Amino acid sequence: MGRRILLHRLADWSNPALSLVGSRDRPLRMMLEPTGRLAGMRQVGARGWSGAGTKRKCVMRYVIVPVTPFQQNCSIVWCEATSRGAVIDPGGDVDRILRTAAVNGVVLEKVLLTHGHVDHAGGAAELAGKRGLPIEGPHEGDRYWLEGMAQQCRMFGLPAAMPAVTPDRWLVAGDTTTVGEVEIKVRHCPGHTPGHVVFFDEKGRLAIVGDVLFAGSIGRTDFPGGDYDTLIGSIRSELLPLGDDVSFIPGHGPMSTFGEERTHNPFVADRTAGWRSRI
Ligand SMILES: [Zn+2]
Numbered sequence: 001m002g003r004r005i006l007l008h009r010l011a012d013w014s015n016p017a018l019s020l021v022g023s024r025d026r027p028l029r030m031m032l033e034p035t036g037r038l039a040g041m042r043q044v045g046a047r048g049w050s051g052a053g054t055k056r057k058c059v060m061r062y063v064i065v066p067v068t069p070f071q072q073n074c075s076i077v078w079c080e081a082t083s084r085g086a087v088i089d090p091g092g093d094v095d096r097i098l099r100t101a102a103v104n105g106v107v108l109e110k111v112l113l114t115h116g117h118v119d120h121a122g123g124a125a126e127l128a129g130k131r132g133l134p135i136e137g138p139h140e141g142d143r144y145w146l147e148g149m150a151q152q153c154r155m156f157g158l159p160a161a162m163p164a165v166t167p168d169r170w171l172v173a174g175d176t177t178t179v180g181e182v183e184i185k186v187r188h189c190p191g192h193t194p195g196h197v198v199f200f201d202e203k204g205r206l207a208i209v210g211d212v213l214f215a216g217s218i219g220r221t222d223f224p225g226g227d228y229d230t231l232i233g234s235i236r237s238e239l240l241p242l243g244d245d246v247s248f249i250p251g252h253g254p255m256s257t258f259g260e261e262r263t264h265n266p267f268v269a270d271r272t273a274g275w276r277s278r279i
């Protein structure tokens with residue numbers, strides 16, 4: 001028997017023209033064999049995805065582009081009505097991000113950053129410079145990461161020195177931003193880094209959570225400025241209350257839902273409240 005999981009990402013990373021695009025209304029369904037090998041993938045209709053609104057005017061669509069040697073889930077999100085969109089966490093591979101945006105007919109209007117780590121923000125200055133885009137986020141608590149981009153490249157063993165990033169707008173808890181006609185809410189979720197933010201499309205029930213939460217795991221807290229208890233607190237108070245039906249794109253690995261993590265994630269599941277573990 002194969003294992004079925006919902007997935008919302010490109011079927012073929014190397015060729016955006018052949019890729020499938022998921023949205024909250026039309027996610028991709030992937031069948032994995034027990035070995036983890038991909039057995040099949042297909043797009044499902046709106047009715048196949050509980051909680052999806054089919055009459056919303058401002059639908060946000062997205063496509064995931066894994067970038068950098070860390071295979072970070074850079075996301076291109078856009079408003080279906082206007083085709084105006086944003087790149088969230090362009091860690092690198094900027095030309096591939098731009099090609100994917102073009103293939104999907106997206107007119108980029110901004111860069112959004114969840115946090116200042118190089119695999120998420122390393123390509124932000126290049127992308128913003130090439131297209132004249134403003135950079136929004138993260139919270140100012142990550143200023144030291146963005147200013148120290150060159151040191152980060154050395155720290156993470158990357159060959160090239162990425163330029164420092166200077167956001168046009170720092171974000172704080174409760175802020176909102178937009179792509180086209182879609183409103184995106186900002187949550188401040190420190191713990192992995194002090195200035196980490198999460199983007200939430202409330203109507204579409206989709207969150208882009210960076211390195212706060214992963215399917216079955218949580219972000220590392222052993223970097224300067226990281227804190228385990230703060231991270232767990234952020235997940236419990238800022239993310240999980242958004243709703244079990246909310247899908248999320250993590251910074252690395254497959255998508256999941258907050259309901260799934262509340263049930264099975266060993267770090268933050270309801271049954272493990274108060275239990276600490278460090279893998
Ligand atoms: Zn990170």
Ligand SMILES: [Zn+2]
Pocket residue numbers: 070072117119120211251252
């Ligand atoms: Zn990362």
